[in-house]
Amino acid sequence: MVLDYEESESLKNDYSVDELKHLNLLAEKFPTVQSVCTEIINLEAILNLPKGTEHFLTDIHGAYETFSHVLRNASGMVRKKIDAVYQYSLDEKTKRQLATLIYYPEEKLEIIMREEEDLESWYSVTLLRLIEVARVSADKYTRSKVRKAMPEDFAYVIDELLNERNAKKEQYYNSIITSIINVDRANQFIVAISKFIQTLLIDRLHIIGDIFDRGPHADKVMDVIHNHKSVDIQWGNHDIFWMAAAAGIRASIAGVIRISARYDNLDTLEDAYGINLLPLATFAMNAYKGDPCEAFIPVNTPPENIGSTHVKLTSKMHKAVMVLEMKLSAEIIKRSPEMHMEDRLLLDKIDYEKGRITIDGRELELTDTNFPTIDPKNPYELTPEEKELAEKLRFSFLNCERLQRHVRTLFSKGSTFLAYNSNLLYHGCIPLDDKGDFKEVTIHGKQYKGKALCQQFDLISRRAYYNRERQDKRSRDRDYMWYLWCGADSPLFGKKKMATFERYFLNDKEAQREESNTYYKLRDDKETCVRILEEFGLDPEKSHIVNGHVPVKVAKGESPVKAEGKLFVIDGGMSKPYQKVTGIAGYTLIYDSYSLILAEHAPFESRRSAIREEADIVSTRNMIERATDRIIVGDTDIGVSFKNQIGDLNRLLDAYRKGVVKVKSV
Incomplete structure (x- = not known):
């Protein structure tokens, strides 16, 4: 018609x-x-x-080797697939070797090529086994999606091997295997299909904050995240601290250096990011000459190393940058009274002659009274040398391309929270007042709470970073970006104060105590979690909260499952400094098409032992919740x-x- x-x-x-x-x-x-x-x-x-499998990890804190292994073994899913195919046909030793080959194909092949007598036969058998594992790993995805995950060089061959095996085509199938070996491409094929298996088993990766600090290789973790096909990040307070430093916020720059010195990780700044710390070293040696800086010796330094030149210099740099951080933070606090952080202005509360400080009406003795860069009459004023140092460090951070690339990744793939597939993900807390209601916080003269508060902090951080070169614009945004690190009402921090000064200069547990937000008292309460889920537009009947930030004291009997299964705290101590508290080495929450599973990880010995001794991370898997019907993409x-x-x-x-x-x- x-x-x-x-x-x-x-x-x-x-x-x-x-x-x-x-x-x-x-x-x-x-x-x-x-x-x-x-x-x-x-x-x-x-x-x-069926829906793809999601993996949730949190509080990596630079523990690259453990993080990398957890991704390579897909929190035990690789071994699960091997067992599904070869449960009765292969012995434990052979299955362990096959699993290690999938985790670390390049390194394991080097060892096998030296030790295997009949390499051609080994290739023939191993290629067939890897293809079978790949087939069961791909069975719930479309051919189109599987093809997109295939390595480009071998996409056609892998596609044929995964989909063409039947009795009529057995000779064709075997000839492909033989040809791969004959043209001397078996090693490259093994590497390609092993990484293909790893990719298939993690359809979506969620990082619930704190990639940086503590451990030595946050830069390598960020490289993995930057290149990952499907990942999101919920910023932690340690992440936002580095993001603020990359935005040129001087107080954050000093703080990032301080924490790196505290954990003897200055190499991450100098070698991984190329930050020039020579001006700080020179300043510290001059200002603190003769000062042992005992409170600033890096944590976990062996007694025999305390007198070394490296430790002495690091300790001086640590103290120098800590005092600088106190002064630079005071600048922000003084011009932002709505932050209510006046209690963190402590340098003017010191009696420098007596070596004592008054905090909350209590007069306390300082453990260190050497403050050569502080003028008692004007304690927050920067010395000329400190002003020059602060600007040199700022220039170095602003012009570090690798750091800026990683921070851009944190912005492009990250946010303060994420609601995804009926799960609400955030690192720290949703600030609550003493009555348990959503805390109203004043920002730029307007009040925000709950979801709106998180959204506002997200917006402020983006403005602060992308206007970082404009000194006259968005300065208040930069102040609030710093606040996210340590402010009482920061959803990334969740404590009423950060007792940095008290930990360094006082020997008083009460002064050092950091009281948590009311959220942490009420997150065991189901009704509180229901209200939070409703605030973020989620159905509390079928939704959950996934939380990090505070390590779960598993060794003392604490459970990561709270509020009758409405909230999961999955900080299990992936970073070694936390493992004394948790008693384990991290969690992975796994959400597949059937169930929610919590995998509890034992400590990871080393990459070397994983490859040479085929020592995997021992993971205990506990099902938390099982769906009545299999969850499909449409859900x-x-x-x-x-x-x-x-x-x-x-x-x-x-x-x-x-x-x-x-x-x-x-």
Whole structure:
């Protein structure tokens, strides 16, 4: 039927101007009726596939080797797939070798090539085994999605091997294996298919904050995250501290250096990021010449190393930058009275002659009274040398391209919180007042609470970073970005004060105590968690909160499952400094199409022992919740997006058939 002009114009009235613009743009991607129909069929089919497996990790704190191994073994999922295929046909030693080969293919191949007598036979058997493991790892995904995960060099070969094995094609199948070996590509194929298996078993990775500090290789962790195909990050207070330093906030720069010195990780700054610390070293040696700086010796320094030149210099740098941080933080606190952080202005509370300080009406004795850079009459004033030092450090941080790239990754893949597939993810807390209600916080003269508070801090941080070169603009945003590290109402911190000065200069447990936000007293309460879920627009009947930040004291009987299963705290101490508290070495929360599983990890010895001795991380898996029916893509957030796309495509199909939108191709 051919429509006349009036009928055609009448049909156009069924579409708004904005919708027609949208449909014409969509038509550029799907230029024919057939292409639209094909995409609708494809999306409808995907909606009925099982959902991908999500892995949740938190508080990595630079523990690169453990983090890397957990990703390589997919928190035990690789071994689970091997057992599923070869439970009765392979012995434990062979399964362990196969698992290690998948985790570390390059390194393990070097050892096997030296030790294996009949390498060709080993290749033939091993390639077949790896293909079978890959097949069961890919069985719940579309061929299209599996192809996208394949390494480019071997995509065609892997696709054939995964999908073409049957009795009629056995000779064809075996000839592919033989050819791979004959053309001397077996090693490259093993590396490729091993990484392909690793990729398939983690469909989505969630990092619930604190990538930085404590451990030595946060930069390597960030490289992995930067290159990961599907990852999101919920910022921790340690992450935002580094992000603020990269934005050129001087107090944050000093704080980042202080923590690096405290854990003897200055190499991360100097070697990994190329930050020039020579000006700080020179300043510290001059200012603290003759000062043993005993309170500033890096933690966990062996007694025999305390007198070494390295430790002495690090201790002096540690003290020098700590005092600088106190002065620079005071600048922010003084110009931001709405932060209510006046109690952190302590340098003017010191009686420098007596060596004592007054805090909360109590006069306490200082353990260290040597303050050569502080003028008692004007204790917060920077010396000329400190001013010069602060600017040199700021220049170095602003111009470190690798650090800036990592911080841009934190912004592009991260946020203060994320609601995803009925789970609410955040690192620290949702600030509550003493009554348990959402705490109202004043920012730039306006009050925010709950979800709006988290969103505002997110917005402020982005503005502060992307305006970092404009000194006259967004200065208050920079102040609040610093506040996220240590402010009483920061959702990333969650304590009423950060007792930094007290830990260094006082021997008084009461003064050093850091009282937590009311949230931590009430997060065991189901009703509190229900209110938080509702505040963020989630259905409390089927949703959960996933939380990090505070290590779970497993050794003392504390459970990571709280509020009758509504909240999971998955900080199990991946970083070694925390393992004395937790008694374990981290958790992974795994959310597959059947259930929620909490994997509890034993300490990871080393990458070397994992490769040479085939020592895996021992993980205890506990099912927390099982779905009545298998969860499909249509039940997920991606499913909602696909349904919206299907709606748009149906509308475009209708517009094509009515002639309202022209077919773009013939």
